[in-house]
Amino acid sequence: MMGMESMGPRLGLLAPEMVLFAGAVLVSVIGLSRSAGMRRSVPLWCIVALVAAAFVSVETWTQERASAAQLLFPSMGSFVKPMLALVGVLLVLPGIGAIDRGVEGAIASGRQAFDALRVMRGEHYAFALFSIAGAMLLCGASDLIWLFLALELVSLPTYIMVALGRGSRKAQEAAVKYFFLGALSTALFLYGFALIYGSTGTLQIAGIRDAFAAQAAGPGIDMTGLAGLCLAILGLCFKITAVPMHFYAPDVYEGAAVHVSAFLAFVPKVAGFVALAVLLGTAGWTGHALIAADGVRVAYTGLPEPVAAVLWMSAVLTMTLGNVGALMQRSIKRTLAYSSVSHSGYMMIGLIVGAPAGINALFFYLLCYGIMTTASFAALAALERSGEEVDSFDDIAGLRVRHPAVAWMLAISAVSLVGIPPMVGFFGKLALFMAAFESGQVALVAIAVVNSAVSAWYYLRLAIVPLVAPPSARSATVVSAPSRWPAICAVVCGVGSVIVPLAASRLLQASERASEGYGAGSAVAGDESGPKGSGGLYTSRLTRP
Amino acid sequence: MPSPADIGVISYAPIALLFVMAAVFAAVNIVASALFGPRVESVVKGTAYESGMDPFGSARKRFNVRFYVMAMTFLVFDVEIIFLYPWAVSFAQLEPRSDESLMFLARIGFFVGTSVIAYIYAWRKGVFRWD
Numbered sequence: 001m002m003g004m005e006s007m008g009p010r011l012g013l014l015a016p017e018m019v020l021f022a023g024a025v026l027v028s029v030i031g032l033s034r035s036a037g038m039r040r041s042v043p044l045w046c047i048v049a050l051v052a053a054a055f056v057s058v059e060t061w062t063q064e065r066a067s068a069a070q071l072l073f074p075s076m077g078s079f080v081k082p083m084l085a086l087v088g089v090l091l092v093l094p095g096i097g098a099i100d101r102g103v104e105g106a107i108a109s110g111r112q113a114f115d116a117l118r119v120m121r122g123e124h125y126a127f128a129l130f131s132i133a134g135a136m137l138l139c140g141a142s143d144l145i146w147l148f149l150a151l152e153l154v155s156l157p158t159y160i161m162v163a164l165g166r167g168s169r170k171a172q173e174a175a176v177k178y179f180f181l182g183a184l185s186t187a188l189f190l191y192g193f194a195l196i197y198g199s200t201g202t203l204q205i206a207g208i209r210d211a212f213a214a215q216a217a218g219p220g221i222d223m224t225g226l227a228g229l230c231l232a233i234l235g236l237c238f239k240i241t242a243v244p245m246h247f248y249a250p251d252v253y254e255g256a257a258v259h260v261s262a263f264l265a266f267v268p269k270v271a272g273f274v275a276l277a278v279l280l281g282t283a284g285w286t287g288h289a290l291i292a293a294d295g296v297r298v299a300y301t302g303l304p305e306p307v308a309a310v311l312w313m314s315a316v317l318t319m320t321l322g323n324v325g326a327l328m329q330r331s332i333k334r335t336l337a338y339s340s341v342s343h344s345g346y347m348m349i350g351l352i353v354g355a356p357a358g359i360n361a362l363f364f365y366l367l368c369y370g371i372m373t374t375a376s377f378a379a380l381a382a383l384e385r386s387g388e389e390v391d392s393f394d395d396i397a398g399l400r401v402r403h404p405a406v407a408w409m410l411a412i413s414a415v416s417l418v419g420i421p422p423m424v425g426f427f428g429k430l431a432l433f434m435a436a437f438e439s440g441q442v443a444l445v446a447i448a449v450v451n452s453a454v455s456a457w458y459y460l461r462l463a464i465v466p467l468v469a470p471p472s473a474r475s476a477t478v479v480s481a482p483s484r485w486p487a488i489c490a491v492v493c494g495v496g497s498v499i500v501p502l503a504a505s506r507l508l509q510a511s512e513r514a515s516e517g518y519g520a521g522s523a524v525a526g527d528e529s530g531p532k533g534s535g536g537l538y539t540s541r542l543t544r545p
Numbered sequence: 546m547p548s549p550a551d552i553g554v555i556s557y558a559p560i561a562l563l564f565v566m567a568a569v570f571a572a573v574n575i576v577a578s579a580l581f582g583p584r585v586e587s588v589v590k591g592t593a594y595e596s597g598m599d600p601f602g603s604a605r606k607r608f609n610v611r612f613y614v615m616a617m618t619f620l621v622f623d624v625e626i627i628f629l630y631p632w633a634v635s636f637a638q639l640e641p642r643s644d645e646s647l648m649f650l651a652r653i654g655f656f657v658g659t660s661v662i663a664y665i666y667a668w669r670k671g672v673f674r675w676d
Contacts, residue, residue, distance in 0.1 A: 013656055029666060029669060032666075116669060116670050
């Protein structure tokens with residue numbers, strides 16, 4: 001039975017999640033207050049909870065606690081949790097003024113009395129906090145049940161957020177699509193987890209790693225385990241909008257309110273990549289060995305071949321289909337949805353390269369991606385046209401004339417998303433491609449670079465249409481959103497895309513903590529020294545028997 | 546040592562007796578009402594019984610969403626009770642005032658606390674208002 005002693009360090013590590021839970025409870029009750037001022041303070045409390053969680057996650061994280069919790073990546077939370085909380089603060093801002101707009105307007109003008117059943121601001125922000133707390137919980141997952149429950153905690157609130165965010169039928173259609181496909185993906189990775197359990201006989205992540213290492217040292221990881229891993233990867237592809245589970249992204253991002261799309265583009269993605277890193281860490285990269293035909297023990301620094309092949313194909317298809325899909329869109333939100341698909345493809349390279357370099361680069365990229373993509377969604381949220389969201393390229397033509405700040409932020413975020421040098425997107429891609437290049441994934445890097453070049457076409461359209469094109473009849477009627485906060489968020493993220501690179505080396509160092517301690521206490525020790533693998537999908541090298 | 550058959554069959558005897566009693570009770574009621582009951586036939590008496598509702602019309606009626614919200618709230622507390630039973634049974638077996646029993650108490654306290662929060666939320670939201 002788990003007593004106080006084993007619970008202690010874990011409870012300490014869970015402090016940020018508890019802060020967010022308390023914040024969610026507070027926010028959901030304040031949102032039902034009779035006083036309009038109290039209801040307006042909901043986003044503020046939400047931000048307070050997130051900042052407190054970021055602070056607590058840095059303050060309570062200690063090396064001893066992390067290693068006592070027996071995690072595969074003991075230090076991952078020390079980078080991922082503050083990142084989630086701080087980008088979470090930015091994600092709160094675009095929704096201010098948009099949620100409950102009609103109801104609050106009617107109450108203010110006296111046309112309607114306050115009815116607790118009709119307002120949903122508190123719920124919306126509470127669900128956002130729950131979802132972020134779920135993503136944080138994933139960092140501490142020590143067994144598959146925990147991993148599964150945390151993944152569900154990330155997803156379930158987002159289904160409701162899609163339906164609540166906007167009163168239109170499109171949002172409801174998007175929510176239903178998102179929910180059913182989400183249930184399908186859950187079934188897939190749950191089946192995968194069951195097969196992994198069947199193959200290894202344990203639910204503990206560390207135990208699974210040891211069981212896979214033992215299998216790999218003998219006849220190799222068995223078919224049940226490999227099938228389980230592949231199914232789990234496919235299920236998690238839904239969370240990161242990777243091929244073949246990407247097809248919901250454009251419809252859902254388009255149907256959901258723009259501030260919800262911004263949330264969907266970041267939080268579930270972080271959750272999916274954390275879960276994938278933990279799962280793949282059980283099956284390979286380092287700490288595994290196998291017996292070659294001539295009886296020599298071979299340690300490999302890579303993933304089992306079928307798993308690596310699945311990831312490789314998925315990564316290439318994800319970046320290619322994402323970029324090709326984005327080229328053909330008329331809607332800005334659909335373009336950004338396909339752009340988010342393609343960025344997942346780049347980030348999957350980090351998973352293939354593996355710990356430590358690939359995983360570090362992946363989490364650094366997630367941070368950069370969070371800033372740039374939030375900038376573009378927030379810029380869209382800052383505008384409206386006859387009470388509707390701005391969503392076609394026609395609407396933003398010549399935006400610089402009447403809304404110069406928003407136009408510039410849209411352009412900056414687009415240029416950053418391509419990965420043009422002074423911007424944050426460049427440093428994310430640089431770190432990722434360098435890690436891939438050093439581990440010998442030359443083909444992947446080449447495909448990713450070609451893809452980046454293709455993506456320049458539609459990203460530059462997003463930059464040139466508002467800045468250079470003449471205003472159109474539609475764009476003349478575009479006005480600012482009722483709240484200043486989405487625009488402020490866009491400016492913060494846009495300026496951040498330019499300023500953050502100044503701190504890139506410090507942030508890269510911080511992200512290097514993500515995989516610190518990975519492989520410590522692994523079943524097959526002693527293969528940390530020596531050169532990295534020489535190339536190919538499945539690099540192996542000989543060690544002294 | 547008694548044979549497995551002895552224990553097996555005899556231990557199920559009360560259940561068999563229950564079945565016999567149920568069958569006899571039903572049979573006696575049907576026979577007795579057929580023998581002694583008065584016979585008054587009418588159209589209303591001949592219609593299907595549906596808890597006092599008129600059994601005609603489409604079954605696809607729209608229910609007030611309040612029923613649904615109520616059912617959801619009921620479910621929260623129902624599930625809560627289900628978890629309290631096994632907790633109470635195992636808590637009685639722990640050593641009083643030990644660390645483990647305090648941990649148990651703290652856990653169920655947290656669990657009940659979350660339902661209290663759910664209750665406060667539902668109350669503020671107006672779930673229990675029926676007008």
